[in-house]
Amino acid sequence: MLARYADAVTDNASQPRAVLNAPDAPGAAHPGLFISFEGGDGVGKTTQIRILAELLKEAGVECEATREPGGTDLGIEIRCLLLHGDDISPRAEALLYAADRAHHVATRIRPALERGDVVLTDRYLDSSVAYQGAARALGTQEVRDLSLWATEGLFPDLTILLDAEPDIASRRTMARGATDRLEREPDAFHAALRAQFLALADAEPDRFVVIDADRPVEAVADAVAAAVRPLLARLPGSALGDDSSDSSGSENSAARRAGER
Ligand SMILES: Nc1ncnc2c1ncn2[C@@H]1O[C@H](COP(=O)(O)OP(=O)(O)OP(=O)(O)O)[C@@H](O)[C@H]1O
Ligand SMILES: Cc1cn([C@H]2C[C@H](O)[C@@H](COP(=O)(O)O)O2)c(=O)[nH]c1=O
Secondary structure (H helix, E strand, O other), X not given: OHHHHHHHHHHHOOOOOOOOOOOOOOOOOOOOEEEEEEOOOOOOHHHHHHHHHHHHHHOOOOEXXXXXXXXXXXXXXXXXHHHHOOOOOHHHHHHHHHHHHHHHHHHHHHHHHHOOOEEEXXXXXXXXXXXXXXXXXXXXXXXXXXXXXXXXXXXXXXXXXXXXXXXXXXXXXXXXXXXXXXXXXXXXXXXXHHHHHHHHHHHOOOOXXXXXXXXXXXXXXXXXHHHXXXXXXXXXXXXXXXXXXXXXXXXXXXXXXHHHO
C-alpha cells in the first residue's frame, strides 16, 4: 500500500492543481472571524496559533483555538485512527477527515462564529485538498467538494499559509520526537503538498496570506499579527486593528501589540 501511495505522489509531485472553483460566497454570514492556519507538517502552525490566541485573549477577545483532526470528542477518536492506526485506504482517509470536519463545524466552529468569537483552526479544508486531493491523488476538486458538502460551504475569512522547505519542517518534527502516519510519508509526498498549498494560495489571493515560516518564531508571529490586523476591526464593538482609537485604555495592551505587528 505504501508503494502505491509513493507512486501516486511521484506522478503528482510536480503537478499542483491551480484550477479550482473560487468560493461561492467568501466572507461573513456570521458575526465572528474564522481564521485557518495551513502548511506542511512542522512548519509552526501550533506555535503561531498559541501566540495569536494569547494576544487576543489578553485583549479580551473571545477566541477559540482548535484543530483538525481532533477539535471535538468524536474528532479525537477519528484523529487517533487517522494518525496512529493501521493502514487506511486513500478514500477512507478522505472521508474520515471530512467526517471530523463536519462534526467540528456543526458543533464547535459555527456556534463560536455565531457568538461573534474569533476561531483559529490548526488546519481546515485546504489540508484535505493538499494531502488527500493532491498528494494522495484523489483529485483536488473532488476533495474540496466533499469538504464543502461536509461543512455546508463554510470557508475561512482568512487562511494563513506558513510556508517552508519540507526538509526544514521535517527536521523540526523529528526533533519533536515520534512522527505520525502522514509525517512518515516520503519526501515527494511533502514536496507535492507544499506545491499544492502554494497553488491554492495563488488561486485565492483574497483569502490566503503566505508567510515565510523559515524564520525565528517572533518574526513569523509579527507577520501573522500583521495579516490578522485588518480583519480584527470588523469584530463587533472592537477597537482592535483600528490605529485611530485607543479605547483599550492601554498604550501597551496586547490588543494594540497584535494590531501593530
Ligand atoms: N519559527 C520556528 N523556528 C524554529 N522552530 C520552530 C519554529 N516554529 C515552531 N518551531 C518548532 O518546530 C516544532 C513544530 O512546530 P509546531 O508544532 O508549531 O508545528 P506544526 O506546523 O503545528 O506541526 P504539525 O503539523 O506536525 O502539528 C516544534 O518543536 C516547535 O517548537
Ligand atoms: C486536516 C487534515 C490533516 N491531514 C494530516 C496533516 C497532518 O499530517 C495530520 C494532522 O496532524 P497535525 O499534527 O494536527 O498537523 O493530518 C490531512 O491529511 N488531511 C486533512 O484534511
